[in-house]
Amino acid sequence: MTTTHGSAKWQGGIKDGKGAISTKSGALSDYPYGFASRFEGKPGSNPEELIGAAHAACFTMALSLILGEAKLTAEHMETKADVTLEKVADGFAVTAVHLMLSAKIPGADNATFQELAGKAKAGCPVSKLLNTKITLDASLQG
Numbered sequence: 830m831t832t833t834h835g836s837a838k839w840q841g842g843i844k845d846g847k848g849a850i851s852t853k854s855g856a857l858s859d860y861p862y863g864f865a866s867r868f869e870g871k872p873g874s875n876p877e878e879l880i881g882a883a884h885a886a887c888f889t890m891a892l893s894l895i896l897g898e899a900k901l902t903a904e905h906m907e908t909k910a911d912v913t914l915e916k917v918a919d920g921f922a923v924t925a926v927h928l929m930l931s932a933k934i935p936g937a938d939n940a941t942f943q944e945l946a947g948k949a950k951a952g953c954p955v956s957k958l959l960n961t962k963i964t965l966d967a968s969l970q971g
Contacts, residue, residue, distance in 0.1 A: 837862075850874055877923065881910040884926055884955045891953035895945045896934060905970075906932040925962045933970040942969045
């Protein structure tokens, strides 16, 4: 078992306030976030992009494990995770995550690749954490 952490600070109101996000590793250290970066496309981070990065990383690592079990090794994999935040009846909710994977895997046929990518989508710990619709487009490069 492993445990790690992230942290956040906040000062002020929802629209004029400012926050800072940090991670145990130091990859983020008091990195700014706030209403403008979350809802208005302004510079800074937001929880949804961090969830997207975490989900893309987790899914891609899970697929690497599953490929290895099938005696395959990726030459290259790149995953983008689009995280949708929407207004719902009782506030806001992450309503969907769409994973887009592009991979070059020598020796893999498309049917096997799609099956293994689907297993990674369902089985990675972040997918299991999220209570939302998760979709996947996976393309195998020649």
